[in-house]
Amino acid sequence: MNQRKKVLLSWTALVAASLLSSQPSLANDELSKMSKDPKQWVMQSGDYANQRYSPLKQITTANVKELRPVWTFSTGVLRGHEGGPLIVGDVMYVHTPFPNVVYALDLNNQGRILWKYEPKQDPSVIPVMCCDTVNRGVAYGDGKIILNQADANVVALDAKTGKELWKVANGDPKKGETMTGAPVVVKDKVLVGISGGEFGVQGRMTAYNLKDGSVAWKAYSVGPDDQILFDPQKTTSLGKPVGANSSLSTWQGDQWKTGGGATWGWTAYDPQLNLIYYGSGNPSTWNPKQRPGDNKWSMTIFARDADTGIAKWVYQMTPHDEWDYDGVNEMILADIKVKGTPVKALVHFDRNGFAYTMNRETGELLVAEKYDPAVNWATHVDMKTGRPEVVAQYSTDHNGEDHNTKGVCPAALGSKDQQPAAYSPETGLFYVPTNHVCMDYEPFKVSYTAGQPYVGATLSMFPPKGETHLGNFIAWDASSGKIVWSNKETFSVWSGALTTAGGVAFYGTLEGYLKAVDMKTGKELYKFKTPSGIIGNVTSYEHGGKQYIAVLSGVGGWAGIGMAAGLGGDSEGLGAVGAYKQLANYTQLGGVLTVFALP
Amino acid sequence: MPKRLALTAAITLMALPLCVAAGAAGAADGSAPTAAKAAEAKPYKVEGGKVDPGTYNGYRRYGESCMRCHGPDGAGSSYAPDLTDSLKHMDYDAFAETVINGRKNVNTANNNVMPSFGTTEDVANYLDDIYGYLKARSDGALGRGRPQRIGD
Numbered sequence: 137m138n139q140r141k142k143v144l145l146s147w148t149a150l151v152a153a154s155l156l157s158s159q160p161s162l163a164n165d166e167l168s169k170m171s172k173d174p175k176q177w178v179m180q181s182g183d184y185a186n187q188r189y190s191p192l193k194q195i196t197t198a199n200v201k202e203l204r205p206v207w208t209f210s211t212g213v214l215r216g217h218e219g220g221p222l223i224v225g226d227v228m229y230v231h232t233p234f235p236n237v238v239y240a241l242d243l244n245n246q247g248r249i250l251w252k253y254e255p256k257q258d259p260s261v262i263p264v265m266c267c268d269t270v271n272r273g274v275a276y277g278d279g280k281i282i283l284n285q286a287d288a289n290v291v292a293l294d295a296k297t298g299k300e301l302w303k304v305a306n307g308d309p310k311k312g313e314t315m316t317g318a319p320v321v322v323k324d325k326v327l328v329g330i331s332g333g334e335f336g337v338q339g340r341m342t343a344y345n346l347k348d349g350s351v352a353w354k355a356y357s358v359g360p361d362d363q364i365l366f367d368p369q370k371t372t373s374l375g376k377p378v379g380a381n382s383s384l385s386t387w388q389g390d391q392w393k394t395g396g397g398a399t400w401g402w403t404a405y406d407p408q409l410n411l412i413y414y415g416s417g418n419p420s421t422w423n424p425k426q427r428p429g430d431n432k433w434s435m436t437i438f439a440r441d442a443d444t445g446i447a448k449w450v451y452q453m454t455p456h457d458e459w460d461y462d463g464v465n466e467m468i469l470a471d472i473k474v475k476g477t478p479v480k481a482l483v484h485f486d487r488n489g490f491a492y493t494m495n496r497e498t499g500e501l502l503v504a505e506k507y508d509p510a511v512n513w514a515t516h517v518d519m520k521t522g523r524p525e526v527v528a529q530y531s532t533d534h535n536g537e538d539h540n541t542k543g544v545c546p547a548a549l550g551s552k553d554q555q556p557a558a559y560s561p562e563t564g565l566f567y568v569p570t571n572h573v574c575m576d577y578e579p580f581k582v583s584y585t586a587g588q589p590y591v592g593a594t595l596s597m598f599p600p601k602g603e604t605h606l607g608n609f610i611a612w613d614a615s616s617g618k619i620v621w622s623n624k625e626t627f628s629v630w631s632g633a634l635t636t637a638g639g640v641a642f643y644g645t646l647e648g649y650l651k652a653v654d655m656k657t658g659k660e661l662y663k664f665k666t667p668s669g670i671i672g673n674v675t676s677y678e679h680g681g682k683q684y685i686a687v688l689s690g691v692g693g694w695a696g697i698g699m700a701a702g703l704g705g706d707s708e709g710l711g712a713v714g715a716y717k718q719l720a721n722y723t724q725l726g727g728v729l730t731v732f733a734l735p
Numbered sequence: 736m737p738k739r740l741a742l743t744a745a746i747t748l749m750a751l752p753l754c755v756a757a758g759a760a761g762a763a764d765g766s767a768p769t770a771a772k773a774a775e776a777k778p779y780k781v782e783g784g785k786v787d788p789g790t791y792n793g794y795r796r797y798g799e800s801c802m803r804c805h806g807p808d809g810a811g812s813s814y815a816p817d818l819t820d821s822l823k824h825m826d827y828d829a830f831a832e833t834v835i836n837g838r839k840n841v842n843t844a845n846n847n848v849m850p851s852f853g854t855t856e857d858v859a860n861y862l863d864d865i866y867g868y869l870k871a872r873s874d875g876a877l878g879r880g881r882p883q884r885i886g887d
Contacts, residue, residue, distance in 0.1 A: 213846075214844070214845070214846075215814070215846065216813065216814075234846055235846065259839060259841045259846065259848050260848065260850070262846060262847075262848035263804065263837075263848050263849060263850035264850070266803055267803055267814075268813070268814050269846065334803065540881060576881055578795065578798075578881075580795060580799075582799065582857055583856060583857070585854075585855060585856070588855050588857075589799065589800055589803065589855075589857075591798075591799050591800075591803075592799065593798070593799075594794070594795050594797070594798020594799060594802070594881075595798065596807060596808075596880050596881050597807065669813075691813050692813045692814060696812055696813025696814060697802075697803065697804065697806050697812035697813065697814050697815075698806065698807065698812070700806055700810075700811060700812040700813045702810070719813075720811075720813075725813060
């Protein structure tokens with residue numbers, strides 16, 4: 137009861153504050169301020185712009201070779217560990233995959249556990265999750281820790297005690313609705329997506345009121361205008377109004393109801409424009425023949441008003457997807473010069489292998505170039521229409537059902553998956569963890585059953601012809617749309633990158649190495665093999681006057697599924713020995729947080 | 736301890752009606768050999784690296800419903816067991832029982848759950864094809880990657 141009173145009180149304060157001024161609410165002010173403090177890491181991406189940049193600079197290109205692990209923490213969970221810890225004041229919050237344990241660790245007391253929260257979830261949700269039971273981390277806001285559970289419950293915990301403050305169901309696992317993505321607190325709301333593109337869900341973004349978990353707005357990715365929160369006249373795509381029924385008119389009958397467009401990636405926020413940015417995933421099923429039309433607004437970048445959810449602009453990158461190129465990867469907001477002109481830009485490295493630079497105010501498309509030279513399914517993006525020029529040979533729709541379309545690059549896991557890239561305001565470059573994998577893809581007819589996989593394609597994956605490495609870590613110029621440097625990696629790089637003011641970028645590898653590279657040249661300066669493969673994101677913080685680097689290891693996710701036993705060859709090139717490198721020979725399961733510092 | 740007992744009871748209860756359902760599904764398809772027949776003859780045909788239509792269909796159905804967890808080519812993943820190994824120790828009946836009823840192994844160390852596919856048409860109707868494909872992989876008769884069909 138006491139708790140409720142407290143919440144009520146702070147809500148009253150909130151209302152009073154918003155009445156006094158038109159400024160954003162207290163929660164947002166507090167969080168915005170905290171995100172600018174380089175000592176803390178208060179949201180999964182470090183800041184609202186998704187830059188994953190730390191202004192800390194004790195660790196430099198000159199001394200990073202002295203880096204060493206200073207403490208470690210076992211999470212007690214074996215599955216794939218994505219996301220990373222939050223650092224709020226003197227407390228570190230560490231999450232795990234299913235069963236979604238949250239730990240609060242006392243940084244003043246050698247990481248002693250202040251509290252532990254473990255939700256009770258029906259384990260029948262486990263197999264409903266596509267590709268491992270990953271979770272990409274918790275959010276902080278207004279004294280609360282927000283957790284997206286696997287079973288689609290959103291829970292708010294008291295950050296001090298770990299006590300449950302409220303809990304709401306954001307979906308139904310019996311219909312294939314689960315959660316893997318991280319929530320994001322914006323002003324007095326928490327934004328929550330949904331997973332289940334392989335189960336025919338109707339994807340959506342929901343804003344819950346932070347005070348009590350009530351729904352503020354809900355915006356679907358596919359469906360009628362009132363469900364997708366589009367204004368036919370005001371919502372634009374490449375500068376033109378989308379018109380009425382912009383989604384419905386691109387689906388046959390009511391296929392949109394099981395049309396996918398899941399929202400399991402990352403959400404960015406621009407406080408000045410008051411817009412949130414995120415992408416939607418694949419249309420369901422993976423068999424394109426079964427769903428004629430552009431299938432809007434799957435595979436789309438959304439810019440929505442943070443208060444109302446109404447879409448300001450949208451851009452569909454892969455109309456009528458034929459390869460499972462989800463559009464959910466992070467949107468990085470950066471004020472850069474594009475071909476000489478300063479732009480409030482949004483930069484997005486899509487699964488489809490193109491990196492898009494857009495004007496985030498207007499939704500204008502400025503640059504769209506391949507960030508892996510292997511990409512072959514489209515020759516280029518038409519800058520007028522925004523549509524990719526699809527190569528017929530690689531069109532699984534053109535080749536049809538029960539036909540094996542061979543040698544499509546990238547594979548379904550994309551030139552990059554959810555593992556977020558980082559931006560450095562000092563170099564002006566983007567640092568991108570990538571996959572270097574191609575596929576054969578054969579679509580076939582499937583029937584929809586609620587809660588059952590709705591995939592409709594089978595595929596085999598292998599490295600591009602004549603190559604044996606499966607990943608690259610690259611530096612990208614978003615103005616010219618060119619790779620500046622590229623480091624080969626044995627396996628896909630499935631770990632989120634970090635840039636620092638010390639001139640060092642960090643990322644993890646599937647074998648389990650934490651690597652530090654010179655941001656200017658890509659030269660490897662340091663590596664350390666953690667207990668398991670890294671699919672988590674690298675974080676930096678300062679405590680007691682010292683800079684730390686933290687990362688979760690714990691192999692798994694789609695990377696663990698696709699590569700544990702090594703990739704198969706394509707039907708012709710079965711001799712490609714390199715493709716048989718088995719991840720299982722390099723690393724095994726186990727969730728561990730490793731924290732590094734200089735001596 | 737009481738919890739574990741309760742769980743076992745629940746699985747047993749669940750298993751009974753589903754077994755019946757699966758039997759019906761197999762019969763409806765018309766192509767399902769009986770378990771005894773499957774045991775005496777190889778459930779697949781591989782000639783010069785090429786496979787019969789059933790085994791090929793098994794490969795495809797595997798890709799639809801199993802690969803997301805068990806990895807490409809039945810070879811296992813960080814998430815679920817290597818089926819080319821499992822089928823060395825598991826006969827057709829045990830395979831069918833597991834696919835139809837699912838399996839739970841949830842305790843302090845593990846969070847492994849295989850769902851029940853007894854009512855999933857894409858699996859239950861093609862159980863024998865999937866078994867044939869995986870058995871060919873397990874026996875070493877079929878390599879990795881997409882098999883070619885006899886006559887292709």
